[in-house]
Amino acid sequence: MSLASAAPSTGLPEFVTRRPGGFYRSTNPSTKLAIAALEVVAAFAVPGWFGPLLVLGAVLATAAAARRLRGLAVIALAASPIVGSILLINIFLLPGASDPIARLGPLAPTWSGLWFGLQTVLRLFAFSTAIALVYLTTAIDDLLADLARRGLGRRAVFVVGAAVQMVPRTIERAAEIVDAQRARGMDTEGRFWRRARGVVPLAAPVVFGALTEVEERTMALEARAFSAPGRQTLLRTPEDGALDRILRWAAVAALAAVVGLRIAGRLG
């Protein structure tokens, strides 16, 4: 049923009747969390190239089908400085490596450093994209509602929600603060040192703003009986069909199997 027809027939506002649509986006949030947990563990527990490559392939295929490849690329790009530095450190400084690719004065990049670095980078990409895919395909409200429905305490739900929403809110706030300082002549388009100097007028409003917001949100929640005893009713519950349940339990079983095999030393 489309949203347009759902809202008038139920008489409920859109944010209550809204249902996510599209491949993987409509999958139950807890199922996506279970799949992501499996992918994260597999990326690190399965040795060699197979584990991280398999996970990365699965994540990329899912993201492409869910039309979230672009978002994933942005997140991967944001991680590239860390990834690059990890690669460089391993290439040049891997302890015990003695198979140099070339001699560059006092530095000697090694083949084993390069392979180990690439493998580490691949694992990090697999880990970060698996988590990012959940974030890119799930409305935070849906995730929190689903966690609450499964019995997670309201305080825990609040902490999870605040943590997940912190990054986009901080980015949004920082962008507005930068605009306000630029409007007062702060040069963010000039030389590097000028840009660096602009961090000071940015940091204080971001930090103070975040603290104030947390305080205000806490008071607003308390004013709406957040700590009242008894179980809360939920405005909406994300769908959880048979396929969702099968996928979720399969992911949990696979996760247990990977961990068990790793502990037993059967994964090589």
Place this chain on the structure above:
Amino acid sequence: MSLRDSEFTASAPAASAGAPADSGPSGSGDVGDESTRSGSAAAVPFASRSSLPSAVPSIEFEGVSFTYPDGTRALENVELRIEPGELVAVVGQNGSGKSTLARHLNGLLRPTTGRMLMDGLDIRRIHVATLAERVGLAFQNPDRQLFAGHVSAEVAFGPRNLGLRGTALDERVAAALEAVGLGAEADSNPYDLGYSRRKLLALASVLAMRTPILALDEPTTGQDARGAARVRAVVAAAGEEGRTVIAVSHDMRFVAECFRRVVVMRAGRVILDGTPEAAFGEASWGELRAAYLEPPFAAVAGAQLGLGATPTAASFVAALGAEQRARR
């Protein structure tokens, strides 16, 4: 004509623009006092630039449309010309494009299509930091800009960025704080002030830049009567000095009392543009209603009593008095 930032900031013979190098709007010495600057080419005051003929520039939105990255179309083919020294209020429902329009004034946002002109010059390639010498924009939320440990340091941030130092800077800071009634709070921490005073502080920090154009985003929101009176006084003083003031507001009484021109926006378009008498007159109520706006109480009362267009309390009282005298 399009102008690059490098051309915009290039050195020019002082006073070649027909305005004295040290004269600000209305010759008050406000805009770019060259002797107090640090002396780079980029620090040449706007008023002395030969390519810019007047101290207070005209502004023109030429078929400006703007779409945010998420696809939201905020401005739709806006055609608007604001002459030097005009006092213009931009009103409209939430999401009508008012703040987006204001952020085009100093280049924080650039038109997706169309052009923004200042004295006929396309400003698309001019840095925001450069445009900040001409357009001071006070944001709606003061907490998104205050960062300094002292009120005076906060106010000094803008003029310091424009190159002001020493006594000239101190005088600017003191004058701006006095203008908003925070003269006694110079050494206070901004975060120790209440919201309305923080908002006045944010206004002071823009006033201290003494830009020929002042853009205010919801300046009276969250202000008590005294704070609102301060804001009205600031707008009136800027008008008397010949500066252009453009305010985005939902406060119709403030708009009617302080501005000589009202621009009504709806869904990114300008649907009404005229004097307060015209914009709040009975003939325009249909457009106002379409933009989810209420005319000021004085305008409604005046229309219902058959007194004509009375957008302000003063004009209402005057019209009522005239009516009574005519009856006698």
